[in-house]
Amino acid sequence: MSDDGPLLSVTDLSKYYGQHAGCLDVSFDLYPGEVLAIVGESGSGKTTLLNCISTQLEPTSGTVEYSMRDGRMANLFTMGEAERRFLMRTDWGFVHQHPADGLRMGVSAGANVGERLMAVGERHYGNIRSQASDWLERVEIAVGRIDDKPTQFSGGMRQRLQIARNLVTSPRLVFMDEPTGGLDVSVQARLLDLVRGLVADLGLSIIVVTHDLAVARLLSHRMMVMKSGRVIETGLTDQVLDDPREPYTQLLVSSILQV
C-alpha cells in the first residue's frame, strides 16, 4: 500500500446490448495487492463489467488501462491482439464460476496446469511437471492425481485446479466470477482459505464478482455495489456492510442469513 500508481484503471466504461445497458459509466482504480468485490443481484451488470474489464467483451465506450510490467499504462482496447493475448495468458488469471469453462476437461490435471507454462515459453518437460505438481500440492490436490482428468474430480477439486492453472504463471491480477458458487459450504471455506492465503503470500490483486456478501466480507478490502448496470455504492467492505447508505444496499445487507 505505497504511493505507487494503480494496477488497473477503469474510466467511464459502458456496455450496451442494443438499447439495453449492461453496465453504465463505471470508473474505478485497482491497486496492487487489493481485493475488490463487485456485488449485486443477478442481472445487475457485474458479470458484464468483469467481462469488459478482462477484455472478453468489448465495451461500447470507456477505457481500461493496465500497468504493464515495464511500468507504462497501456489501454487494453487499443493494444495489439497479440499483446493482449499474451497479457491474459501470463499476467492475468480468470477463474470462472464453472470450472469446465476455465479448464480443458479432456486432458490431465498436470497438463491443465502445464499448458499455461508452455504458453509463456516453458519447454522443459521435467520443469513443467515439477511446477505443476508444486501447484497441485499448494491447492491441496494429491500429487498422485496429476495424470487424472478433471472429469474425475469433484466440483471443489476442479475449482482448485482452475486456480492452480491460473496462478502457475504468477499473474498480478486475477478475475474471479462467483468462484464459490455451487460449492458446499465446507468446500467453499477451503477455497476461501486458499485464496486468502494466496493474496497474503503473493500480493495478488483480485476482482471478484459475487452475490454472496459473506464471501465478499471475507475476501475483499473494497466493495462496489451494482444495480441496473450502475455502481450505486462503493467503499471499504466493512463500511458498506456495516453502514450501507443506498436503499438497495440496505436491502441486500438486511437480507443476509445469519448463522
Place this chain on the structure above:
Amino acid sequence: MASSNTNDGLMLSLETVSKSFTMHLRGGIELPVFQNVSFDIHKGECAVLSGPSGIGKSSILKMIYGNYRVETGEVRLRTDDDWIDLAAADPRTVIAIRQQTLGYISQFLRVIPRVGARQIVAEAAIAQGRDTDEAMADAEAMLDRLNLPRKLWELPPATFSGGEQQRVNIARGFIAHYPVLLLDEPTASLDAANASVVGDLVEEKKAAGVAMLGIFHDPDMRKRVGDRLIDVSQFAVTSTDDQAA
C-alpha cells in the same frame, strides 16, 4: 486545534463530528445519533467513553475505525509525522492505517473458516512486518497469558465459547504494535482472572505510550485503567423535546 505541529503527544482528535442513519427500509426516516463530537486523545492515556447504553458509545469507535461513515466533521489521526483525516481518507489509506496505526478490539471475533486461533492472532503481527516464527511465538505467549488452553490453539475458533473467542480477539489486538487502540468492552464476558490480565495489558500499552479510547462497563476495570471519562450524552441528539430538556 489538532493541526498544530507541536509535539504534545496528541494522537487522535475528533472535531465536530456528526452522525445519522437514514433507514430506507423504514420509509427513509432519518435517525440522528450525535452531533458536535469533539475530543482529543493523547499518548499514554486511556480515555473512557461513558453514558447509558444505547447512547452510541460503540458507534463512536466504529466511526473512528471507519466501519461507520462520518457525515460531517473530522477524525484526525497522527501517523508518524503526518495527520490524516480518517473521515475523508480513501479506502486504501484506511486499510494501511488499520494495519499499522489503529487497532480495534471488540468483544466479537469475526472468525475465518479453517484458520486456527494461533494463526489468527499471529496474522496481526505478521501484517505489521514481524517475522512469522517470532509472531507465532508471540501469539503463543499471548494466548498462554490469557489462559486459552493449548489444545485449542490449532483449532478455528468458530466453535469456541464466547469468552474463548473474545480472548483470541484480545490477543490479536494486543500482539500488534498500534500507536492508537480502540477497546470496545474487551472484558465483557471474561472471568475476573482474565479480565485482570486485560487490565495488565492495557497498563503495559499505556506505559509504552499507546493512546487508548475504550468502553468498559465494569466499574472496577474502568477505575483501574481509565484516566478520564468522556461523557457521550453531551453529544447525543435527542429525538423528542421532553428528552432534550
